[in-house]
Amino acid sequence: MSKLILHIGMPKTGTSSIQETLFSQEQLGEFSYAKLGVVNHGGIITSFFSEDPYAWRGHRVAGRSPEEVARFNRQISVKLNEICLAQGQQIISGEDIWHMVESALVKLRDYFASQFDCIKVIGYVRPPASFIGSAFQQLVKNHDLARLTPSAYYPHYRNKFEKFDRVFGRDNVTLRVFAPEQLEGGDAVVDFCQLLGEPIPSEKIQRVNESLSLEATAVLFAYRREGPQYAAYPGKARDNNALVASLADFGSRKLRFAGALIDPVLEKHRDDIAWMEQRLGLPITDQGSMDSEAITSEAQLLKIAVEQFDALKNYVKQQKEKADPTPQQLAHWIEKLRTAIAGRNSNGLVPVYGSQCFFTEKQIALLEDEKLPPVVALRELALAFERHGRIEEAIKVIEAAITLRPDVEGLYKLKDRLVARR
Structure with missing residues (x-):
C-alpha cells in the first residue's frame, strides 16, 4: 500500500x-x-x-x-x-x-x-511560552523583526x-x-x-541547533531596528543566512522572556490552550521565566545589545580576518566608518527607528487588534510611510487599499493629499 x-x-x-x-x-x-x-x-x-x-x-x-x-x-x-x-x-x-x-x-x-x-x-x-520566545528569535533572524x-x-x-x-x-x-x-x-x-x-x-541523526545566544539575539535585534532596510533581491535570503550563521558563536547566555511579559498573553489565550490540551489529551501550559536575566521589555533587550559593543567589535574583527579582502569589502568598511561618524545611512536618512518608531504608539495599539480590517491596516501603513517622507510608497499602499475597498471615500482624499506632496 x-x-x-x-x-x-x-x-x-x-x-x-x-x-x-x-x-x-x-x-x-x-x-x-x-x-x-x-x-x-x-x-x-x-x-x-x-x-x-x-x-x-x-x-x-x-x-x-x-x-x-x-x-x-x-x-x-x-x-x-x-x-x-x-x-x-x-x-x-x-x-x-x-x-x-x-x-x-x-x-x-x-x-x-x-x-x-x-x-x-x-x-x-x-x-x-516556550514557542513565543523561540518564535521571536526566529523572526529576528529571518524576518527583519524590529519590535x-x-x-x-x-x-x-x-x-x-x-x-x-x-x-x-x-x-x-x-x-x-x-x-x-x-x-x-x-x-x-x-x-x-x-x-x-x-x-x-x-x-x-543530524543535529541542527539554530538558536542564538541572548547577546547575539540582542545585537541582531538592534541591527533590525537601526540598520538599513534592504529591498528584495535574488541573493537576499542567502546573505541573511550567512549573517545569522556568523553570529552562532557570539555570546553564551540563553534568551528567556520573563513571566511579566509572557503570562498575560497566555491568560488571554487560555481557551485556545485548553482546546489544544483537549486535542492532545496532555497538558502543554508553561510560563514565562523567573530568571533574574529574563527579558521584561524591548528597552532591556536594547540595553543588552549596547553592552556588547566592545565584544562585538572584537568579534567582527575576527570574522573579517577570515575573509579574503575584495574592493567591495573595503568599500563596505569605509561605509561603516562613515555611518559610525555620521550616524546616518548612505542615503542621508536617519534609520527608520533611529529617532522614532515607524508606527506611532496609537497606531501600534490599533494594529495589535487581531480583528482589524485589512483596509485599515493598509491606511495606517500609508500614514506611517507619509510621516517618514516616503511618499511614493505611501501612494502605492493607499492604492492597494482603494482596490480592496473602492467604496471608502476617505481613502481617495488621503491619496489626493499624498499625490499633492510628490
Whole structure:
C-alpha cells in the first residue's frame, strides 16, 4: 500500500534536525524522503498549492515577478509528478505547511489522494511560552523583526491545527507534545522515526541547533531596528543566512522572556490552550521565566545589545580576518566608518527607528487588534510611510487599499493629499 507522510512542524519543534536527517539518509527503511531538491519542502509546497503566488515568503525576498513564480511552480510540478509516479512510502516535511490556508490544504490532499492509498499527517506541538520566545528569535533572524510584541508570536493552536483534522480526517492526524518527557528518547528525530516504525541509530541523526545566544539575539535585534532596510533581491535570503550563521558563536547566555511579559498573553489565550490540551489529551501550559536575566521589555533587550559593543567589535574583527579582502569589502568598511561618524545611512536618512518608531504608539495599539480590517491596516501603513517622507510608497499602499475597498471615500482624499506632496 502506498503512503504519503506529511510532516507539518509546527515551527521550532526540531523540524530542521528531522529534515537534515531524512535528507542525508534519502531512504529510511521503507520510506523515501521526497526528492524535491531541497532539505525543507515547506516553501515549495506552499508555493505550488496556494492561490496567492506570494503565499511563500521566499518569492518576495528574492524579488520574483509573478511570471517567475509561475515558472518556479512549473518546475516544481515536474518534481511532484516524479514523486507520484514513484509512489511507495514517501515523506514530505516542511513547517511552512502548518501556515497554509485550508483551501490550499484541500488542493494538496486532492492532488496526492489520487496517487497514494493514504495520507498521514504528523505534527508536533510546542508549549506556548516556550514557542513565543523561540518564535521571536526566529523572526529576528529571518524576518527583519524590529519590535518586541509577545502577543504577535502566540501560535493560535486551534486555527493552525484544526484545519488538518477537517481536511485529512482526525484519525489521520497524529499530534505529539514537543517536550523531552513526551518524546521517544527525549528527542524529536528519534520520536518521528519511531512513529514511522523505522527506528534510527543515533549516529545517523543530524543535529541542527539554530538558536542564538541572548547577546547575539540582542545585537541582531538592534541591527533590525537601526540598520538599513534592504529591498528584495535574488541573493537576499542567502546573505541573511550567512549573517545569522556568523553570529552562532557570539555570546553564551540563553534568551528567556520573563513571566511579566509572557503570562498575560497566555491568560488571554487560555481557551485556545485548553482546546489544544483537549486535542492532545496532555497538558502543554508553561510560563514565562523567573530568571533574574529574563527579558521584561524591548528597552532591556536594547540595553543588552549596547553592552556588547566592545565584544562585538572584537568579534567582527575576527570574522573579517577570515575573509579574503575584495574592493567591495573595503568599500563596505569605509561605509561603516562613515555611518559610525555620521550616524546616518548612505542615503542621508536617519534609520527608520533611529529617532522614532515607524508606527506611532496609537497606531501600534490599533494594529495589535487581531480583528482589524485589512483596509485599515493598509491606511495606517500609508500614514506611517507619509510621516517618514516616503511618499511614493505611501501612494502605492493607499492604492492597494482603494482596490480592496473602492467604496471608502476617505481613502481617495488621503491619496489626493499624498499625490499633492510628490
